[in-house]
Structure formats: C-alpha cells, structure tokens
Amino acid sequence: MKILITGGAGFIGSYFTNLLYEEGHEVFIIDNLNPQIHGQFKYDSFLYKSILNKAEFIEEDILESKYLNTIVNKVDYVVHLAAETGTGQSMYDISNCVKTNSFGTAVLLESIIKNRSNIKKFILASSRAVYGEGKYYCIEHGNVYPDARKIEDMQKGQFECKCPFCDREVSSLATDEKSAISPKSIYGITKFNQEQLVKTLCESINLPYTIFRFQNVYGKGQSVNNPYTGILAIFSKLLLENKEINVFEDGLESRDFIHVNDIVNAIYYDLLINKKNKIYNVGTGQKTTVLEIVNLIFKNIQSNAGYQVTGSFRAGDIRHNFADIQAIQKDLNFKPAIKLEEGICSLIDWIIISNEAEIFKKYEKSLEEMKNFNLYFEHNVK
Numbered sequence: 001m002k003i004l005i006t007g008g009a010g011f012i013g014s015y016f017t018n019l020l021y022e023e024g025h026e027v028f029i030i031d032n033l034n035p036q037i038h039g040q041f042k043y044d045s046f047l048y049k050s051i052l053n054k055a056e057f058i059e060e061d062i063l064e065s066k067y068l069n070t071i072v073n074k075v076d077y078v079v080h081l082a083a084e085t086g087t088g089q090s091m092y093d094i095s096n097c098v099k100t101n102s103f104g105t106a107v108l109l110e111s112i113i114k115n116r117s118n119i120k121k122f123i124l125a126s127s128r129a130v131y132g133e134g135k136y137y138c139i140e141h142g143n144v145y146p147d148a149r150k151i152e153d154m155q156k157g158q159f160e161c162k163c164p165f166c167d168r169e170v171s172s173l174a175t176d177e178k179s180a181i182s183p184k185s186i187y188g189i190t191k192f193n194q195e196q197l198v199k200t201l202c203e204s205i206n207l208p209y210t211i212f213r214f215q216n217v218y219g220k221g222q223s224v225n226n227p228y229t230g231i232l233a234i235f236s237k238l239l240l241e242n243k244e245i246n247v248f249e250d251g252l253e254s255r256d257f258i259h260v261n262d263i264v265n266a267i268y269y270d271l272l273i274n275k276k277n278k279i280y281n282v283g284t285g286q287k288t289t290v291l292e293i294v295n296l297i298f299k300n301i302q303s304n305a306g307y308q309v310t311g312s313f314r315a316g317d318i319r320h321n322f323a324d325i326q327a328i329q330k331d332l333n334f335k336p337a338i339k340l341e342e343g344i345c346s347l348i349d350w351i352i353i354s355n356e357a358e359i360f361k362k363y364e365k366s367l368e369e370m371k372n373f374n375l376y377f378e379h380n381v382k
C-alpha cells in the first residue's frame with residue numbers, strides 16, 4: 001500500500017510510519033516540523049529521527065504545500081494527522097488553530113477533489129474533545145451532557161459537573177459515539193469542523209472514510225502541549241529531578257489514557273479490513289484519576305519530592321472522560337494491549353535517557369501564557 005500521512009513526523013504519525021514501514025508499505029509524509037513539537041533543532045527531534053529513511057519526507061506546511069497536488073495521485077490512502085494539538089493554547093492562539101486544523105483539512109480535501117485523486121480511503125484523526133464534558137448521569141434527568149464548568153464554582157473548589165436542568169452533581173458515564181457533540185475548547189471545535197468537512201465531502205464523492213476520536217494518547221516522544229497526556233511525562237520528569245508536583249483541581253479529575261502503539265494498531269486494522277464509513281472512539285474504556293497517575297509514577301520512580309493538590313485550574317479543561325469503545329471492538333476486534341503501568345514504566349525509561357529538557361520549558365511557558373490571558377487560575381494552598 002502507498003499511504004500519505006500528513007503530520008507524519010509527529011507523535012502518532014511517527015509510530016504509524018514505523019508500523020507501516022515494518023509491514024512493508026510505502027509511506028509519504030508532509031510535515032512542516034512545527035518547532036512547538038520538534039523544538040528549535042528540528043532535525044534532532046526524537047520523533048523526526050525515528051522516521052528517517054522510513055518514508056519519503058516532504059517538509060512543507062499543509063496550507064502551502066506544492067507537493068500535495070502530485071502526491072494525492074500517487075497514493076492509495078490518506079491519513080490526516082497534521083494539526084495544532086494544544087488544547088490550552090487553542091484558547092488564545094485561536095486563528096492559528098483554526099487555520100491549521102479547519103483550513104488545513106479544507107486544503108487537503110480540495111486537492112483530492114480537484115486532482116481527481118483515486119484514493120481508496122480517507123482517515124481523519126479527530127479527538128474526544130468534540131464531546132466537551134461528555135456523557136453523565138443525573139438521578140432525576142437520566143443521561144445528560146453538562147455545560148462547561150463555571151469559574152466561580154471552581155474557585156470555591158467545586159469541580160464536579162452539574163446537571164444542566166437541576167444543577168445537581170452528576171456522575172460520569174462512558175461516552176459513546178452517539179453522545180452529544182459539545183466542544184468546550186477552540187481545539188475541540190476545530191476537530192469537529194474537520195469531521196464535518198471530511199464526512200460531507202467524502203459522502204458526496206463516494207470516498208470511504210473513517211474518523212477516529214482518540215482519547216488521551218501517551219508514549220515515548222509524546223507532546224507535552226496537551227495538558228492531560230502531557231502530565232505523564234511532566235510529572236515523571238519533575239519527580240526524577242526531585243521537584244514537587246502541582247496537582248490541579250482536587251486531583252480526582254480523570255482521563256482515559258491509551259498507549260500510542262494501540263492507537264496505530266487501530267488505524268492499521270482499519271486500513272486493512274474496514275469497508276464502512278464510520279466514526280470510532282479509540283481509548284481503553286477505563287478512567288484513571290490524576291492522583292492515581294501520580295501514585296503509579298511514584299511506585300515506579302525513585303524520588304525525594306512529593307506532590308501538592310493545589311486547586312489550581314485551567315479554562316477549557318474538562319472534568320472526566322472515558323470512552324465507550326464497543327463500536328471499534330465489534331467492527332475491528334480492537335483490544336488495547338498495553339496496560340497503563342507498563343506504558344508509564346517505558347515512558348519513564350525514555351525520559352531518563354532522552355533528557356528532554358524542553359519538557360519543562362514548554363509546560364511552564366504554556367501555563368505562563370494561559371495566566372497572561374486569564375485562562376489559568378492559580379490557587380495557593382500554602
């Protein structure tokens with residue numbers, strides 16, 4: 001198979017490139033080596049180096065690519081991963097996020113249609129961010145989809161979501177693909193926008209497509225721009241350097257963490273066997289709180305540092321989310337194989353040897369920027 005991966009030098013893209021290469025496929029990548037992901041010395045980045053000689057690599061911005069019009073007639077499949085992925089950053093760097101994610105997808109689809117490309121399938125990496133807070137249960141109103149949490153409530157330490165009808169606290173349920181779409185960040189809006197562009201265009205020209213809504217993906221080389229996948233790397237790095245961890249909210253916020261190897265296997269099964277136009281959640285279906293993460297890291301690291309639950313919080317963050325993965329289990333026989341503790345251990349091993357100094361700088365810079373724009377609320381409990 002010949003596959004074009006946009007953003008193929010990124011976190012998920014580089015793992016997918018390696019998988020396809022090992023399976024004997026021909027990979028073409030368009031990626032602008034965004035310095036936020038690849039750092040100042042982009043050709044030295046862990047991710048970029050991992051794809052060297054495994055694909056035909058074109059360093060271009062998807063929005064201005066000259067090569068795109070040629071490549072869409074050379075390949076059998078397009079896997080669209082290129083995106084601005086910082087959820088927090090999307091709340092102030094709005095035009096950049098909309099430009100790359102929404103407009104970038106438009107440019108790619110336009111190239112497919114104008115060049116009368118004969119690709120067999122289009123795959124889009126979307127996100128659980130399209131659901132916003134996701135699905136919850138109210139004892140009076142049944143299944144509900146809460147609004148964004150109020151800053152005033154969170155300042156009082158009330159972090160749980162509330163029923164949009166009676167204001168009672170509600171409990172989180174596994175979010176399935178039919179759950180309400182209700183993004184709470186600009187990033188989430190652009191991911192849904194990408195979905196609509198792909199679904200509408202592909203259906204109108206009879207081009208098969210799959211849209212994946214990934215949960216929080218983690219693994220070696222991961223980006224720390226995403227606050228909740230980032231914490232695995234950031235917390236490990238802090239503890240390794242005997243620095244205290246600042247746990248946001250009350251530490252009971254939760255996520256569904258899935259290892260990048262499981263993600264790329266899901267995309268690969270889809271390319272091999274799926275004939276339907278579908279939207280799938282991809283996660284483990286398990287929710288893990290931030291405090292559980294902290295404990296798992298402590299268990300596997302030698303450190304003199306501790307942690308503090310500070311009650312600080314960021315606008316645009318959601319409270320809980322875990323995926324209902326029945327659809328992908330049924331159609332693709334998908335079973336996540338990597339247990340969280342196993343994945344965390346290999347992530348820690350990587351952080352120790354890779355000496356990723358940039359991890360802190362990026363994290364601290366993102367918090368500083370959010371503070372400047374009144375999107376980060378610091379709560380000192382000392």
Ligand SMILES: NC(=O)c1ccc[n+]([C@@H]2O[C@H](COP(=O)([O-])OP(=O)(O)OC[C@H]3O[C@@H](n4cnc5c(N)ncnc54)[C@H](O)[C@@H]3O)[C@@H](O)[C@H]2O)c1
Nearest residue numbers: 007009010011012031032034061062082083125127214217
């Ligand atoms: N990692 C996650 O937890 C997660 C969760 C849900 C969805 N996703 C989605 O999966 C996809 C891949 O995510 P990732 O974690 O690998 O992100 P990443 O940031 O590591 O990779 C994105 C790649 O796209 C490239 N890129 C950015 N803008 C570009 C442009 N204008 N032109 C060309 N290349 C450009 C970057 O240089 C980078 O190599 C994204 O669409 C993201 O929204 C990721």
Ligand SMILES: [Zn+2]
Nearest residue numbers: 138141163166
């Ligand atoms: Zn209610």
